[in-house]
Amino acid sequence: MEALHQKIREQGIVLSDQVLKVDAFLNHQIDPQLMKLIGDEFAALFKDSGITKIVTIEASGIAPAIMTGLNLGVPVIFARKQQSLTLTENLLSATVYSFTKKTESTVAISPRHLTSSDRVLIIDDFLANGKASQALISIIKQAGATVAGLGIVIEKSFQGGRAELDAQGYRVESLARVQSLAGGVVTFID
Amino acid sequence: MEALHQKIREQGIVLSDQVLKVDAFLNHQIDPQLMKLIGDEFAALFKDSGITKIVTIEASGIAPAIMTGLNLGVPVIFARKQQSLTLTENLLSATVYSFTKKTESTVAISPRHLTSSDRVLIIDDFLANGKASQALISIIKQAGATVAGLGIVIEKSFQGGRAELDAQGYRVESLARVQSLAGGVVTFID
Numbered sequence: 001m002e003a004l005h006q007k008i009r010e011q012g013i014v015l016s017d018q019v020l021k022v023d024a025f026l027n028h029q030i031d032p033q034l035m036k037l038i039g040d041e042f043a044a045l046f047k048d049s050g051i052t053k054i055v056t057i058e059a060s061g062i063a064p065a066i067m068t069g070l071n072l073g074v075p076v077i078f079a080r081k082q083q084s085l086t087l088t089e090n091l092l093s094a095t096v097y098s099f100t101k102k103t104e105s106t107v108a109i110s111p112r113h114l115t116s117s118d119r120v121l122i123i124d125d126f127l128a129n130g131k132a133s134q135a136l137i138s139i140i141k142q143a144g145a146t147v148a149g150l151g152i153v154i155e156k157s158f159q160g161g162r163a164e165l166d167a168q169g170y171r172v173e174s175l176a177r178v179q180s181l182a183g184g185v186v187t188f189i190d
Numbered sequence: 191m192e193a194l195h196q197k198i199r200e201q202g203i204v205l206s207d208q209v210l211k212v213d214a215f216l217n218h219q220i221d222p223q224l225m226k227l228i229g230d231e232f233a234a235l236f237k238d239s240g241i242t243k244i245v246t247i248e249a250s251g252i253a254p255a256i257m258t259g260l261n262l263g264v265p266v267i268f269a270r271k272q273q274s275l276t277l278t279e280n281l282l283s284a285t286v287y288s289f290t291k292k293t294e295s296t297v298a299i300s301p302r303h304l305t306s307s308d309r310v311l312i313i314d315d316f317l318a319n320g321k322a323s324q325a326l327i328s329i330i331k332q333a334g335a336t337v338a339g340l341g342i343v344i345e346k347s348f349q350g351g352r353a354e355l356d357a358q359g360y361r362v363e364s365l366a367r368v369q370s371l372a373g374g375v376v377t378f379i380d
Binding site (some may be wrong): 029063066077112 | 225264266303
């Protein structure tokens with residue numbers, strides 16, 4: 001997606017060979033117009049997939065997910081990382097290991113909002129090692145629902161997440177595929 | 191805002207005299223169409239206020255904030271509750287005390303995204319005791335920026351947050367003002 005590539009080139013900061021900082025438009029400050037374009041793109045890609053729900057994870061997945069949901073006319077659920085006072089029922093949950101933080105955390109969704117008839121599109125801001133995506137897939141399967149595909153804003157293709165999802169047979173659509181951050185330069189696939 | 195009142199009546203769950211659960215459309219599952227209406231309403235209310243930035247707090251404030259930013263054509267910043275790997279600079283921060291969780295937490299914004307020329311609209315999903323709003327006001331003032339007003343989706347008017355903000359002279363626009371949750375019934379002001 002050219003508008004996204006351009007934004008990454010202009011405002012992305014390469015912190016290391018592994019870490020791309022995009023806090024100017026995606027995961028701290030957010031560009032709403034760009035999110036609208038991203039949501040429209042995901043909606044176009046998955047419009048024939050019979051999507052009934054979008055699932056994402058707090059916090060940076062919410063903006064692209066909500067714009068996709070607006071276009072497709074379906075609800076968005078964000079998995080919670082922390083216990084909420086008002087989420088008191090038995091939750092569907094899965095564990096996420098963070099390579100960068102070296103910590104395990106739990107993400108959870110209320111079973112009230114996912115049923116076995118749902119066809120779910122997973123949306124997230126980043127795909128790196130894929131641990132967050134695998135946790136969401138686990139939760140969706142626990143609900144008996146179907147994973148119809150994954151829409152990723154920025155994929156770090158040099159990490160293992162994409163390859164694992166491909167091997168599992170999931171449809172993954174990434175709007176920017178980063179081949180390398182070597183030498184402080186963002187190189188895209190294509 | 192009638193569409194919001196109706197949604198609260200239909201899908202809100204009164205858990206106690208103090209707690210209204212709206213996880214079906216606002217803070218776990220999100221209704222994108224309703225968020226669009228909410229964003230358009232905030233934009234109409236503040237269109238003549240010279241807003242240059244919207245500030246909210248993760249995670250439930252992001253959806254209404256992004257729709258408001260889309261309409262007004264301004265960026266949205268969400269204050270982070272947890273340390274991020276890529277937010278490495280000195281951060282503007284403030285402490286929030288949660289009455290419901292009896293815990294203190296820190297919220298933070300990067301100073302790169304707020305300047306003294308910014309006129310900021312604060313958007314949040316709930317206003318209760320107002321501790322989150324006061325923390326955001328503190329951060330915006332630390333940046334030397336101006337708080338132009340606050341847009342709140344649901345205000346629990348029987349708690350102290352609204353009265354304190356009024357006394358401080360801030361313009362507060364709440365789309366649903368809950369007078370009482372007594373007896374398991376949601377009673378609105380107006």
